[in-house]
Amino acid sequence: MHGNRKKAVIFGAGNIGRSFIGNIFASNGWRVIFVDANSELVDRLNNRGSYTILIKRNNRGDETVTVSGISALHSSQSGEIIEELCSCSLCATSVGQNALRFVVPQIAEAVKTRAASGQPPLDVIIAENIRNGADFFRGIFIEKGLDGSEAGLVETSIGKMVPTMLREDLAVDPLILHAEEYNTLILDAEGFKNPVPDLPEIKAVKNIAAWVDRKLFIHNLGHAAAAYFGYRKFPERHLIAEIITDNEINTLVRGAMNEAAASLLSEYPEDFTAQTLQEHIEDLLYRFGNLALGDTIFRVGRDLSRKLNRNDRILGAAGLCLKHGLPCNKIMEVFNAALDFRAVDEWGAMYASDTEFLKKTAVFSIDESGSSSLIFSLLGLKDDDLILEQLIKEKLLLRKKDKTGN
Structure with a gap:
């Protein structure tokens, strides 16, 4: 159905997940599947199949961006999530440090399955505001019976500013997001197991x-x-x-x-x-x-x-x-x-x-x-x-x- 179209699974359909990470991949023709614990948000994303970002530009007018080619899964749908992880080109997390401990075990399960079936290793973009995120993932991977080297653990520096949405804006469109124009994703070139995605918004550095x-x-x-x-x-x-x-x-x-x-x-x-x-x-x-x-x-x-x-x-x-x-x-x-x-x-x-x-x-x-x-x-x-x-x-x-x- 989707042919050879690349696919990214993104844990976290919040501000950074949708306005930044999801937008980068979707705007470059990737199919994007969000995973989130908010069932109402998941339903809305699936019903519409798109969402809108208003790019708030300094001293200039707004730019409207429609992000399409997306769908969503609830975080409780473990079977479907692991299935998507086993067939995706890469995945990313943007859930916050407290929620990571629930997300990483699902990723570890998919990493095991991919390794057992001879698939390419999974690259995981850790789009979190934490230091040493790869070590955090590696520790849970080891707890789950992996040695920590089976997946690409890619740390990032997230510089995009996304404000909290006001009630009156969400009342008009519950999926709308505001974000600044800055759209560069700085990530660890050394963390990938597969080639770094060749996307204009990605800046790969050696010393993350x-x-x-x-x-x-x-x-x-x-x-x-x-x-x-x-x-x-x-x-x-x-x-x-x-x-x-x-x-x-x-x-x-x-x-x-x-x-x-x-x-x-x-x-x-x-x-x-x-x-x-x-x-x-x-x-x-x-x-x-x-x-x-x-x-x-x-x-x-x-x-x-x-x-x-x-x-x-x-x-x-x-x-x-x-x-x-x-x-x-x-x-x-x-x-x-x-x-x-x-x-x-x-x-x-x-x-x-x-x-x-x-x-x-x-x-x-x-x-x-x-x-x-x-x-x-x-x-x-x-x-x-x-x-x-x-x-x-x-x-x-x-x-x-x-x-x-x-």
Whole structure:
């Protein structure tokens, strides 16, 4: 029925799965099958066989993209999913770290079946915002009786910005998505077992770790910095684009990104130059100012327990600076601003876990004694993070003085 048409199975029919990964393959003539746990979404995709993306362009009109040639399976349809995985050209995941543990076993089962029947190995594009995603997959593969080398495990750097859809937009079309114009998928050339797909949107690199860190420590750091500094100065504003044009905020965000760029240049001198990193920062600041995209301060800043973790965008970047003996004062000011973040969604509610997280950090702000172990457990610091711990303590003590006057 579908002849020799290439096929991609994509786990996750959410914002990135549909607006980015699915769109890339479908627009190049591939048949795309989504797998998702949302039965209502699966039914709608199957009934329509297409969906619409509004490309929100900075200071220009919208571009409408219709993605067709798609279908969907519910995540409970294990038999059908494995059958599709055994006959597809590649698969991808875009489900978030918490859901991966349910998805990877299904992929492992298909990898076994393909190997037993003499089929080519399966390449898996890990389109997740996690570090060392291939190791995560490999660990579950080994638990399922594989040795971890039977499939291509392809890590990525996901740089596309996709806002949370508003209720009024979904009321008109529940499948519609908004996304920015940027559409380059950076992935690990070394992870493939088969040839890298020859698609114009794909940029295959040899040292994916460098590009994952660039995304986390420049893009994610800068985006979070804009949210935290923006909320602190303009708590009544809602959009990232509304605050990034403020000279003070722009300077603070740029300063943190520049500190991180210096550490990346020291860590990965063969992958980046000062010029390419600076050009990347300027491009990001321009993209952050895309008013048409409607990206909210709430979306970008929420989930503090994750974003303030030792291995994430802020403390991770600070740690890399310290590793190379470089200053991280401006990055640590992002950490400080994050502790004042109280932005709310369109319903007027804070992100569920942020309320509890901020209650715990408030204890640190007023209690200097004995706080080391609490800081370690809450932020995920390691035993050898003594300098970083001291920097955090200094910020918390300053917060205490500001609040008490002592």
